[in-house]
Every structure is written in structure tokens, then in C-alpha cells.
Amino acid sequence: MFTLSHGTRVRKSPFYDATVDAGVSAFTVYNHMMMPTGYRDPVSEYWRLIHGVSLWDVAVERQVEVVGPDAAELAQALTPRSLSTLQVGRGRYAPICDHDGILLNDPIILKLNEDQFWFSIADSDLMLWARAVAQERRLRVTVFEPDVGPLAVQGPKSTDVVADVFGDWVRDLPLFGFRQIVHQDMPLVVARSGWSKQGGFEIYLRDRQYGTDLWNLLMEAGFAYEIGPGYPNTMERIEGGLLSFGSDTDAETNPYEVRLGRYVNLDTAPTAIGIEALRKIHAEGPKRHQLGVLFDEGAPLSRVDVWMGAQKDGVDIGSVTSSVFSIRLERTIGLALVDRLAAQPGDRITVDTADGEREAELVDLPFDVDTNLQRPAGPKVAPPEPAPPAG
């Protein structure tokens, strides 16, 4: 447990003061900004997401705005997912690749206007990549980071909370659909999206002076639904098989290795950077693939902060890239990036952990979690000291 130092280089979110008032105790740093990762009761924070509603400061999901006459051309150059049918008011989860098909980021792309897009990014400076491409091609676009901070409302009761605040129209928003509104003077984008499998919304705040106001508005509306503070939840996202760029990827990872192949349109995105390399990878088959890891029963692992080597029958087959103790599965689980031909679901593996070798089984993703399981009364299934989530 180390203290986080931060000066003016590591930025504060518009919701920072509100999260401090809410009792935040831990942060990580993501896109040069602090993101809350704990409020001292991780078990309650988990169950709130699973069965209730949770409010997350995810202002670290920075926006790269692409605006101008050539914005659509640049947006399509940046992703191998076809954007040709993307409407204004809709978004798409989309891989960004370099010319060799290597994954550089996995944002949601929001089309705000015909000539204006936001790339809501994972943890890498995608602005530098996008601006270099734009400027080298002399495209008529501006590429910059507007000061937009998303606040996520996640969990099965999130729709009721968000509808109580903004109106019943939010119930009709499709996944990744959004609307640009002004509510009580606050300029917002209200989108159905979020980095969990429990459903929810992301409210993009376009004027940071309203950070505490927006937080309080949602907290007050959520009071009747027992809302509480949360954050992108490592336990839930690994159970659900959600990729964490930078955690589960390395400098060689392509979309096919990490189950993003369905977002690569080899035929309908011919102008995308990397499309030729991706066609080749697809034709040959990727070297690695991502699977789940179900550890045998045992104590939760000590904090996992490096990729852990994995062997099958004594032969190296790849790495476990993320890991956490799952309350619902009563097991340590993880995500693995392993040799596609040598390692399959059902295989037994040995993992080199900080606590020594541990036995596990490779499984399909997402994990088979009992979604009806309620939080038990007793402490039995809670790990003695849950590892802090890591983003």
C-alpha cells in the first residue's frame, strides 16, 4: 500500500472534490488523470454494481475530438471497424490499430455531428496518433482533447435513476445511443454505455465547473435506489470478460488475439490503417488467443501486478494478464493470453504467481456466473482482504 504523489502533471477530474467528500481512499492514474478505485468497502461496492446502482468518476476516459470537413475520412482511417452506417447520435466500440494491425487503443467512437466525432479512449495518448495522421495527410480537421469528463451510472437500477433525472426518453436509448442536452445549465451528452456488463449510462460533462453539481444530482436521485460510489470494477469486468487495454494487451497484440475480431470489417473498411495487415492475420489465424482462467480452490492471490507465466504439461503457453478473487465464483479467476494452437478451454495449466505455482483451468469467456446470486449475509465468500481494483 503506497501513497500516490501527484502534482499538476497528474490531473484531477471534475468530480474529484465530490469523490473526496464521498470517502474515496484509493486512486489509479489513467490518461494522466486520477481515477477513484476504492471507497474502503470493496465488497459492498461490488454488490451495488451487481444488483443495484453505482456512480463512477470515469473522467479519465478522455475524449479525442476530431472535427472538420474531413472528420469522417479521418475517423474511418483510424479504425478497421466500418463507420459507414454510423448515424449522428450513435456510438461504436472500435479497435484502433497501427499499420501492422497492432492494437493502440479501444475507444467508443461517438458521432456528434456529420463532421464531429469523439473517441472516448482507453489508457494511451491516442490524440498523438490521430493528430499525426491528420497533419501528415493534410486533412481539414482539428484533433484535440476537449475538457469533457464522463460520469458513469452502472448497474441494473441505473435506468431508473437516470430516467428520474433526465426523463423517460433515456429508457429508449439503444446501446451506444446518446443525446446531447443541456440540463440545469449543464451541457451534457447522455449515452447508454459503460465499462461493465450490468448495463448503464455514461453522462459526459462538457463544462467542468458543474462536476460536483452533476455528481450530487445523480446521488440524490439515486438515494431511493441505494446508489453509492463505485469505479470500474476489476472483479466484475474479469467475470464478464471485458478487455482492459494495457492490462491484457502488450506491444504485439492485435484485435483477433483479444476477441475483438468481430469489430474488424475487412471488406467494408478498406481505407482503415492496418487493414492489409489485419487481412493477413485473419487469413493465417492469430498466434495467441484470450481465454478465462479458473484457479483451483485456495486462498486469494496476493496483489497481481505483473503478467504471470503459464505452463501446460511443463511447456510455456503464455501469460495470465489480469486476475482477481471472484466473490460469486468463490475462486480466483483471470484472463490469459495464450498460444492459440497449444492452449484450449478445458486445459489444465500451472501459473507462476507471487505466492508460488498455482493450478488452474482454461475456460471460455465470459465466466459462468450465477447472476441471481444474492449477497450472502455472512462473510464466508468475501476474501480476507480483497485486492484493490486496478483498472
Next chain:
Amino acid sequence: MFTLSHGTRVRKSPFYDATVDAGVSAFTVYNHMMMPTGYRDPVSEYWRLIHGVSLWDVAVERQVEVVGPDAAELAQALTPRSLSTLQVGRGRYAPICDHDGILLNDPIILKLNEDQFWFSIADSDLMLWARAVAQERRLRVTVFEPDVGPLAVQGPKSTDVVADVFGDWVRDLPLFGFRQIVHQDMPLVVARSGWSKQGGFEIYLRDRQYGTDLWNLLMEAGFAYEIGPGYPNTMERIEGGLLSFGSDTDAETNPYEVRLGRYVNLDTAPTAIGIEALRKIHAEGPKRHQLGVLFDEGAPLSRVDVWMGAQKDGVDIGSVTSSVFSIRLERTIGLALVDRLAAQPGDRITVDTADGEREAELVDLPFDVDTNLQRPAGPKVAPPEPAPPAG
């Protein structure tokens, strides 16, 4: 004081285990990696740097390697500092700008071979920028991040320590000169450089398995010189007027605003990205300039983690971008980015701090520190609770 969460996304340095053994208590995150920022005795850590020798884990200074037949062409395209006379075995501190002259990073560029360069970077993903330019121009280069971790030995006694380990040849290295060696099986680059004004070396470790060995080697050699652990020291770097990219710069900053104009060669780097924009900025004069801020006597400020607005005669003139209590000056000092025409050294200003308005004076950089001042016996000049350094 918040806990830092870190999973596999925030990387550990090759020297992580050694710093934990040395009692590290605080980290920041820089280039997606943890960097030590405190060992529980900041006053001793400061004086060790000023009058002795200090060992810093600066593996977060990641390298962007550019290698291949067109490497020199790409390197020169990336910086407006002329590299035409740069020899193998030498480095140069160099601004990196976009096509509008905006500062994107301020690395040291090391020329390892005629076709191989390292950009030892500040906190932004310069690799994405460099790779996009390379790939868009179809240059015959590879752009990647090798796993190289620098360890800095800084302070007036650093030369003796490094010479005791590697030999007296290090005494003849000029500033930014380096040599590639293998020492006790460890592949290293030994360079005279470092992010302080106290002199020193950076030892680039090219094989992370030797992290603890290299740390221990330098600690053992330094024992006779009372070496101890340290880190890029906010107090010393503000006293010395060293720029912290990302702390003292924003999305609009150009080199002329932050005293890097001397590293822009408008005539001898005609192929550099941004050179035309920089010529225009130079001709018109930059809008802002960087000055020192000497606060009136008073208690040290609470932690400073946002830019603080500054006024002169009631008119906004810019911001104080970094701030710290200086033990030697017995004052809170800072760096400011202020209107070039409206604010000059000698001007009195008012600064909006978290503790309310504070009066200060704008001064030339670097600060006028008594370099002969010794650590006093009493606690008088130590701030009650020194702010953790921030990088």
C-alpha cells in the same frame, strides 16, 4: 494521502523490488509505470542530492527507439533542434513539436549508431506520434519501446561513485555523452545526464533481470559517499528552473514559452515538423513566457495539484504551474506561465491558492539559491510537512 492502486496496466520498473527494500513509501505514475517519489525523509533526501549523491529509479523515462536506414531522417523530422552534427555516443535535449509548433514531449535524443536513436521521453506516448509519422511516410524504420530502464545517480559526489564502479573514463564524459558497455554481464548505456542541476549520470539498463543487481552495485559503491535513495526532486528542479512536461505545459504550449527557444534551430533544421509554425511564433514573439514565482514569507502551501490563477493589479496574467516550499530559500517558490507583455520579473502578483490569496513576486529563473548553504542542525527551515514531490 491516497493509496495508489495498480494492476498489470501500470507497470513496475526493473528496480521496483530494490526500491521496496529501500523503504519507498510513495509513487507517482509516469509513462504507464510507477516511479518512486518518497522514502519517508524528504528533507534528508533533498540534502543528499544537493551536497552528496542520490540514487533514483527513473525507469519511467522510457525509450522510443528509432532504428533502420531512415532513422536519421525520422529523428530530424521529429525535432526542430538540428541533429546534423550529432555524433554516435552523444545525446541532445530536444523539444518535439507538432505541425503547429505545440510541444508534445522534451526528450533527450541519444544517437546509439548511425541508424539507431533513442528518445528518452517525458510523460506522453511519443511512440504513437513517431510511429504514425514513420508509417505515413513509409520510412524504412522500426519505432518501438525497448525494455530499457534508466537509473540515475545524481549529486556532486555522483562522479566518484560512478567512476568507482565503471572506471575513471566516466570522468571524461561530456554532458549528454555516453558509452555502451557490458559490465558484470549487464548491458548498459552510461551517460552523463539527469533531471537535476547537481550533475550526475543515467545508467540505462538494457536487461531488466539485472535491476536489483545494478541498484545494489551502485548502493554498495556509494556507501563510502553516504549515498541514499532519491527521486526527481520537485524542490531542486523548481529552484533550478527545470521544466516538467505536463506539469508546466498545457495543450497550447510552444518551446518559446517555456525557455526552450535555444533548442529550436529555425535555419538548420528545415525538415523538422512544425518548423514553419515555429518561425512564425518566433517572429511574432510568444504570447506567454515562463518565470519564477517567489512567494512572500508565510506557511508552506497545502498540496498544489492544479494550476493556480495569478493576477497583477487585479488583472489575470496567467498561472502558477508548479510550486513547492524551498528549504534553502525558506520560501514557497514556483514556476509561472504568464502573459509575456503584461508580466515581467519584479512584478508583484496575487496567486489564488487552495489556502486563499497569497502575495508573490515574479523573478528570473533559475532561482538565486545559495549553493554553499549547508543543511542546518535545527529543524527551523524545514516545512512542517513537506509536500510530496510530484514529478
